[in-house]
Amino acid sequence: MNAIEISHLTKKYSNGVMALEDISFTVGGGIFGLLGHNGAGKTTLMKAIVTILRPSCGTISVCGFDTKKQGDNVRSLIGYLPQELSMYPSLSVFDFVSYMAALKGVPDTKKIQEVLNQVGMQGVSKRKIGRLSGGMKRRVGIAQALIGDPQVLIIDEPTTGLDPEERVRFRGVLSRFAKDGRTVLLSTHIVEDAYQLCDQLAVLRKGRLFYNGSAENLLQKVNGKIKLVRLRNEEQLIALQEQAMVISTAYENGGLTARIMDEKSAFLQAEPVTATLEDAYIYCMGGKSHE
Amino acid sequence: MNKVFAIVRYEYKMQLGRISTWGILLAVSAIALLDNFPSTRNLARLEFLVQPAYFVYRTMCLDVLIISFGLLFLLSGRIPADNKTGCKALFMAAPISRSQYIWGKLFGGFTYTLTVISIFLILNTGIYAVFTPIEADAGAYLTPLIKTLIIGGIPVSFFISFLAVTLPAMMDIRLFYLLTAVLFFLNAGSVGSAEAQPFYLVTSGDLIKLIWQHPRFPFTNIWSIAANLTFLTGCGLLSCVLLIMKRKFWRAE
Secondary structure, rough: OOOOOEEEEEEEOOOOEEEEEEEEEEEEEEEEEEEOOOOOOHHHHHHHHHOOOOEEEEEEEHHHEEOOHHHHHHHHHEEEEEOOOOOOOOEEEEHHHHHHHHHHOOOOHHHHHHHHHHOOOHHOOOOOOHHHHHHHHHHHHHHHHHHOOOEEEEEEEOOOOOOOHHHHHHHHHHHHHHHHEEEEEEEOOOOOHHHOOOOOEEEEEEEEEEEEEEEEEEEEOOOOOEEEEOEEEEEEHHHHHHHHEEEEEEOOOOOEEEEEEHHHHHHHHHOEEEOOOHHHHHHHHHHOHOO | OHHHHHHHHHHHHHHHHHHHHHHHHHHHHHHHHHHOOOOOOHHHHOOOOOOOOHHHHHHHHHHHHHHHHHHHHHHHHHHHHHHHHHHHHHHHOOOHHHHHHHHHHHHHHHHHHHHHHHHHHHHHHHHHHOOOOOOOOOOHHHHOOOOOOOHHHHHHHHHHHHHHHHHHOOOOOOHHHHHHHHHHHHHHOOOOOOOOOOOOOOOOOOHHHEEEEEEEOOOOOOHHHHHHHHHHHHHHHHHHHHHHOOOOOOOOO
């Protein structure tokens, strides 16, 4: 059984904004990445999965339970870390996690200590949340999501604003969680995180599902199409942008180097380079120049 | 039920852990002592200050009004703060219901308000008992104190906490502050009168006169007391019902 099954999901807000349109995909075990730029619909989709938002059409099931009809079952199986979580500054780390544990029906001090150990917060469990760094707060956030031994972890933009060390630590926590067949649905717009962590990916673009599959397959889509073009000045760059999708530019030796997506093999003189997941992502998003 | 208790427990702990709670308590205690301390000057100024029951009544009418509105402002951000901090999303994604969340927040606020008002009254009555030149047995202090906590403390805490928790979840918090400021000044203008009082007074209505009565106005108007009690409890309950019935407050189920 798939951990999450989404079928023809549509969410239209009362102000007429179509946040999600006819989304269908499934998520098995392991870490599944949800990519997309800001406003693509990632947070809306996650809120619908954790039963906070009701879809306009379509269905979502989590471990076989329908989110509309069996919301209580779904909520008892999931751990959720929202994108913006600043928590209660006057509570200690231990008290905050205990609070969330009590809401999930896990009033076991030993279990709370265990999750604090997992995220490396055992040494500061008595410290007030208001006195923690951004990275530590995110770790408390993941600790409260891990409490109650959930089958599915829904994590919305967990590494935004974290320093590289904290990001690596975060990846470690998520990898350990997913190791024994449990599921992590991770939304991000940091391609590096998705590349390092996720076996499977979905890319959302303007509320629609643009890609669903493995990271390797996504790379295949752009393999051989990424090239470097050397330019003398910005006028040439402007002209190039008319003809090709420019992924990035770098200024060097008095000139410019543009990394382009050469879909029609029109730039024969350009130097082919190995594609990265970031290239593939930008391709999915319609290119830098189109943003 | 355990989940409601969990919310009550942590709401209570969070509020009592705020320095501003203790700051308000100490500041209002200082004001109360300036006004009611049994010094020679105050005893000469206030005819009935020699009576412990009058001291407690006066503290309830005037100083509890100030502390109540201080607590009201501290409590008023509870639900908007959950929205702002992302904690509301955690509550909604947890296996708890809308009513568990609301009752937890309300009773957390209620127990907190009642605790602070009780500490304030006990502290000030204790200071009065130690420094008053009048000799009286413990019962002379305890009886009006217990009476005040039951007759005044519970309904006032109910009114203040329920309104402070629910209304800002349904209206712009600036409008809430404006309305409560109006209510405060209406109350502050009517404290301590021996004559019949309007029903909408929070700490100095006819209900509070059950603690101590002016010897020249020894009348008890049951209807006025009932109206005052109904106002305090009814407003609290109404605001709670409105929040429970509010659409789009909780996840759609």
